[in-house]
Amino acid sequence: MGIVKARKLAFDYVKLDEEGRVESRSRxxxxxxxxxxxxxxxxxxxxxxxxxxxxxxxxxxLLVPTEGTLFVDGKDTxxxxxxxxxxxxxxxxxxxxxxQIIGTIVDEDVxxxxxxxxxxREEIWQRxxxxxxxxxxxxxxxxxxxxxxxxxxxxxxxxGVVAMRPKCIxxxxxxxxxxxxxxxxxxxTVRELNRREHVTVILITHYMEEVIQADKVFVMExxxxxxxxxxxxxxxxxxxxxxxxxDVPQVTLTAHELQKAGVPLPNGILxxxxxxxxxxxxxxx
Amino acid sequence: MAIRIEHxxxxxxxxxxxxxHAVRDVSLEIPDGQFIxxxxxxxxxxxxxxxxxxxLMRATSGTIYYNxxxxxxxxYRMKDLRSRVGLVFQYPEYQLFETDVFTxxxxxxxxxxxxxxxxxxxxxxxxxxxGLKEKYYxxxxxxxxxxxxxxxxxxGILAMKPEVLxxxxxxxxxxxxxxxxxxxxxxxxxxxQRITVILVSHSMEDIARYVERIIVMNQGQxxxxxxxxxxxxxxxxLEQVGLAAPQVxxxxxxxxxxxxxxxxxxATVEEAAGEILRALKNG
Numbered sequence: 001m002g003i004v005k006a007r008k009l010a011f012d013y014v015k016l017d018e019e020g021r022v023e024s025r026s027r028x029x030x031x032x033x034x035x036x037x038x039x040x041x042x043x044x045x046x047x048x049x050x051x052x053x054x055x056x057x058x059x060x061x062l063l064v065p066t067e068g069t070l071f072v073d074g075k076d077t078x079x080x081x082x083x084x085x086x087x088x089x090x091x092x093x094x095x096x097x098x099x100q101i102i103g104t105i106v107d108e109d110v111x112x113x114x115x116x117x118x119x120x121r122e123e124i125w126q127r128x129x130x131x132x133x134x135x136x137x138x139x140x141x142x143x144x145x146x147x148x149x150x151x152x153x154x155x156x157x158x159x160g161v162v163a164m165r166p167k168c169i170x171x172x173x174x175x176x177x178x179x180x181x182x183x184x185x186x187x188x189t190v191r192e193l194n195r196r197e198h199v200t201v202i203l204i205t206h207y208m209e210e211v212i213q214a215d216k217v218f219v220m221e222x223x224x225x226x227x228x229x230x231x232x233x234x235x236x237x238x239x240x241x242x243x244x245x246x247d248v249p250q251v252t253l254t255a256h257e258l259q260k261a262g263v264p265l266p267n268g269i270l271x272x273x274x275x276x277x278x279x280x281x282x283x284x285x
Numbered sequence: 286m287a288i289r290i291e292h293x294x295x296x297x298x299x300x301x302x303x304x305x306h307a308v309r310d311v312s313l314e315i316p317d318g319q320f321i322x323x324x325x326x327x328x329x330x331x332x333x334x335x336x337x338x339x340x341l342m343r344a345t346s347g348t349i350y351y352n353x354x355x356x357x358x359x360x361y362r363m364k365d366l367r368s369r370v371g372l373v374f375q376y377p378e379y380q381l382f383e384t385d386v387f388t389x390x391x392x393x394x395x396x397x398x399x400x401x402x403x404x405x406x407x408x409x410x411x412x413x414x415x416g417l418k419e420k421y422y423x424x425x426x427x428x429x430x431x432x433x434x435x436x437x438x439x440x441g442i443l444a445m446k447p448e449v450l451x452x453x454x455x456x457x458x459x460x461x462x463x464x465x466x467x468x469x470x471x472x473x474x475x476x477x478q479r480i481t482v483i484l485v486s487h488s489m490e491d492i493a494r495y496v497e498r499i500i501v502m503n504q505g506q507x508x509x510x511x512x513x514x515x516x517x518x519x520x521x522x523l524e525q526v527g528l529a530a531p532q533v534x535x536x537x538x539x540x541x542x543x544x545x546x547x548x549x550x551x552a553t554v555e556e557a558a559g560e561i562l563r564a565l566k567n568g
Contacts, residue, residue, distance in 0.1 A: 047460040048431055095458075149327060176458050179327045179487045181527050206460045209532075245462040250490065250532035250554050257558035263565065272536045276543060283565065 003168055003200050004059055004090075006034040008068035010223075011054055028054040030223035031068075038167065039198045041191070043211035043231075045246060046220035052204050055220070056172050059202065060090040073167060088117065090168040091161030095176050097153030106148075106156055107132065107141040113164040124163075131162035134197065135189045151182025155189050162193065168200040169193070175207060183207070208235075208247045212270050219246065236267035251275050288315040288338065288370075288449065288481075293347035295333055307333040309505040310347075315483070317448070320475050322492035322513075323485045325502030326527035331485050332375075334502065335451050338483070339370035368397055371447030375454045377438035381426035386437045387412070389426065393445040404444075411444035412437075414478075416470050432463030436470070443474070449481040450474070456491065468495060490531045493517070493552040501528070514550040533557040540564075 011029040014022055029051045036042055046052045057063040058070050061077040073089045075082040091113075094100055103109025107128050114124045132138040135155040145153060154174050161169055171190060175183040187210050194201045203210065211217050217234045219227035221244060227234055235241070238256040241248050248256075255269040255278075263282060269275050295308040307330045315321065325331040336342040337349060340356055340363045349356050356366055374380065383389035390408040399407070412422060415436040426434055435455065442450065452471065456464040472495050475482045486492050492499060492513065499516045501509040503526045509516045517523075520530035520538070537549040537557055547564045551557040 047462050179527075180529060181326060245465070247461040250557075251536055253554045254533060254536060254557045254561070257554060258561060261558070261562055263562070272532070272539050275536060276539050279540065279545075279561065279565075280543070 002035045003038045003040075003073050004034060004036040004202070005071045006032055006055075006058070006065075006068065007070075008033065009055070009058065009065045009070055010067040011051075011058065011063060012066045013054075028223055029058075029065075032223075032225055034218070034225070036168075036200060036202065038200055039194075040215045041194045041201045041213070042203070042216045042218065043214040044202065044204045044218045044220060045206060045208070045211060047206065047245070050220040051223040052220045053172050054223075056092070056170050056202065056204050059168070059170050060092050061086045062092075088164055089166055090170055091164055091166035093154070093157050093161055093169065093171045093174050095173040097150055097157055097177070100157045100160075101145045101153060104144060105141075106137065106143050106145055109145060109156060110159045110163050113160055117164060127163045127165070128159075131159040132156075134162055134193060135159045136185075149182060150178045151185040154178065154182070154186045158186070158189060158193075162197075162199075166199070168202065170202045170204070172204045173206070174203075175205065175210065183210070206247070208249050212249065219244070231270060232268035234268075235270060287317055287352070288313075289350040289353075290314075290337075291348045291350070293334070293337060293349065294345045295330075295337070295342065296345045297333075299345065307505050308337075308344075311505075311507055313500070313507065313510070315449075315481060317481055318475075318479050319481055319498060320472070320496045321481075321483045322496035322499045323483060323502060324487065324489065324492060324499060324528060325508075326487075329502040329526075330505035331502045332453055333505075335372065335453060335483065335485060338449070338451055339367050339372050341367075341372065368393075368445045369447055370449045370451065371442035371445055373439055373442050373450070373452040373455060375457060377441075377455075378426070378431065378434035381434060381438055381441075384425060385423050386417070386426055386429070387422040389437065390440045390444050393441055397445060407444045407446065408440070411440040414443055414470075414474060415440045416466070430463075432459055432466060435459065435463075435467060439467075447480065449483065451483045451485075453485045454487065455484065456486070456488070464491070471495075489517070489529060493531050501526075513552045517552055518550050 009029055009032045012025045012027050015024045017023040044052045061083050064078050070077045072086050075086055077086055101109050103112060110128045110131055111124050114127050132141055135158050137155050137159060145156060175186050190201055193199045212231050214231055217231050218225050235252050238248055251272055252269055255265050255275050259265050265278050290311060290313045293308055293311045297305040297307055323331050337344055351366055381389050387408055390411055391404050394404040394407045417436045421429060426437060455467055468491060471482060499513050500507055501516060517530040517534045520534050523530055531552060533551050533554055537547055537551050540547050541549045545564050547560050551560050
């Protein structure tokens with residue numbers, strides 16, 4: 001059984017007028033099937049307004065489907081009695097680090113989640129220590145969050161989610177407001193959590209270089225999943241990605257340009273080493 | 286006609302415990318009509334530097350000349366300078382405050398003391414230049430998407446008809462489509478209106494595609510000031526200060542290290558592919 005399982009999921013944003021009558025509906029997620037296995041690292045790509053954030057908010061029951069179903073760890077998100085269990089199973093990290101840190105000291109902020117779950121005091125501190133260490137922010141435990149860099153703040157926010165020991169973490173464009181160093185820090189942290197602690201990761205982003213190491217990539221457009229597969233499969237379709245005006249890593253693009261000029265290269269080259277290796281073969285023959 | 290910066294220094298909280306020397310002895314010449322990129326990691330002093338260009342911040346020491354006039358001279362009209370050097374901040378859409386987009390764009394020219402007619406004419410022109418469709422002119426800024434809001438905010442600056450346009454990370458937080466639209470629009474403005482454009486960015490890939498000159502800032506100082514190709518040749522030094530060259534630079538370097546007869550200074554995908562093809566043909 002997958003940890004996140006969506007069947008024909010659809011969601012409408014409903015606009016009401018002053019008397020509470022339905023004024024308009026707009027479909028943000030449309031007929032989405034999604035299967036995520038425990039321990040997977042999956043990435044969801046798409047432009048603003050493609051429905052990817054709306055879909056993400058379903059995974060910890062901030063939103064419930066208008067049509068279709070979503071099961072998180074076997075629990076139906078429409079079942080209100082399960083809502084707290086679902087939220088502890090799937091934690092969320094958002095785009096703006098300044099909007100999700102509430103504590104005045106780093107360790108207090110990380111302790112907020114477990115404290116709210118009614119965890120005994122001693123265990124809270126134990127969890128705070130573990131989670132701050134897992135994101136590499138333990139040395140900053142007594143700092144004030146507002147003196148940290150963007151990347152460090154995001155890592156604290158991730159520690160706050162990790163302290164609740166979720167099986168699954170959903171990150172909604174966690175690097176969009178960070179500089180290149182901050183972006184690398186956050187992605188490295190997330191990847192390690194996935195590898196070491198086998199936390200399921202659902203990463204929403206529009207930076208292509210962040211999805212190359214994912215197990216599976218989904219591309220969304222106008223509420224629908226329009227492409228899916230391993231990174232290599234998805235990046236084999238350079239022309240389609242360009243048509244959808246998504247970014248393609250420069251190495252993949254260079255390989256594509258060379259292919260067009262008649263150089264016999266395979267599709268879906270993702271790294272510099274791969275391209276160098278393939279070019280070596282071409283040169284030999 | 287140009288901007289000339291001479292030995293500029295800026296110190297935050299001078300004489301206090303939190304004193305920080307943000308800009309150190311920077312001297313630069315910015316001729317008219319150039320398209321310049323300024324890069325540097327967070328805290329390198331790039332935002333502090335650009336805020337001096339329209340007199341928003343006053344140097345601790347050093348001088349800035351705009352068209353050969355010292356902007357720190359007693360009788361210098363700072364207000365003039367602010368309309369000639371337009372500064373677009375990071376996340377400028379947070380500064381939209383009027384009830385509709387059009388009124389917001391009118392704010393700048395109105396404050397310059399222009400007539401109502403002239404103000405409106407300029408607002409229309411600016412909104413057209415940023416490529417915002419007419420159906421959005423009377424909408425509240427809140428009804429626009431992130432990319433549209435940003436265009437509206439940039440239009441607000443363009444309506445003052447600046448000679449120099451300075452943009453601090455104009456694409457931060459936008460998706461790839463929004464990013465390309467904004468950058469293409471800026472490049473078009475540069476070409477058609479012949480204004481000087483100074484673009485502050487974290488993204489080497491973006492900058493490499495558009496600018497003719499890159500200024501790299503590190504610890505408040507100018508580390509490199511050259512063409513993109515020549516700046517990226519220092520990719521190892523760039524990494525040491527928390528920056529990186531475009532991915533193609535690394536690709537060419539890797540091929541070169543494996544004995545390929547290729548030049549390593551490609552800054553864009555087209556240049557890299559061309560160089561590899563050339564090497565393949567020659568043997």
